[in-house]
Amino acid sequence: MHCRAVRMQLVAFQDGELSPGQRTQVREHLDRCAACAKLERRLEEVTPRPFVEVDPELQETMWRRLDAAIDAAFRRQRTLPPPSRLQLWWRWLAEETTVPTGAMLAYASLLLIAITWGAHNWWTAQQLQLALNQRDASAPMQLVVPAEIPADQFRPAAWAPEEDQP
Numbered sequence: 001m002h003c004r005a006v007r008m009q010l011v012a013f014q015d016g017e018l019s020p021g022q023r024t025q026v027r028e029h030l031d032r033c034a035a036c037a038k039l040e041r042r043l044e045e046v047t048p049r050p051f052v053e054v055d056p057e058l059q060e061t062m063w064r065r066l067d068a069a070i071d072a073a074f075r076r077q078r079t080l081p082p083p084s085r086l087q088l089w090w091r092w093l094a095e096e097t098t099v100p101t102g103a104m105l106a107y108a109s110l111l112l113i114a115i116t117w118g119a120h121n122w123w124t125a126q127q128l129q130l131a132l133n134q135r136d137a138s139a140p141m142q143l144v145v146p147a148e149i150p151a152d153q154f155r156p157a158a159w160a161p162e163e164d165q166p
């Protein structure tokens with residue numbers, strides 16, 4: 001095997017990526033050729049080792065701390081008070097809707113005002129109807145002339161729609 005071919009395969013040789021046959025050939029060449037053996041040593045010095053040996057005690061400490069941190073996080077989560085019904089509702093509102101909260105509140109206020117106004121009108125109408133029902137329907141309408149107006153100057157309004165044409 002020539003030096004050139006060996007040097008092209010040195011990295012693969014060190015990473016253990018050669019077939020057993022190729023590996024034996026490179027190994028035999030390195031035993032015979034000092035120049036290639038020197039290059040192989042230098043290459044090994046600058047090649048980062050993929051598997052770094054970590055102190056088992058250090059590793060154990062790291063895992064213990066990680067477990068403790070995860071445990072603590074879970075315990076913190078468990079001790080949180082459960083969200084109130086209002087908070088849940090508010091969260092649902094924020095997640096399920098795309099309308100801004102301000103616009104939603106404004107719309108709700110307008111709706112409330114409209115409903116209140118309608119209810120008030122309905123109540124007034126009911127009261128008027130009640131008053132009409134209580135009045136004696138058979139009695140003629142009493143014409144009450146205010147005392148400030150002299151009797152001879154008072155004339156009941158007589159409006160005939162058919163004469164009111166322009």
Ligand SMILES: [Zn+2]
Pocket residue numbers: 002003006029033034035036037
């Ligand atoms: Zn060589």
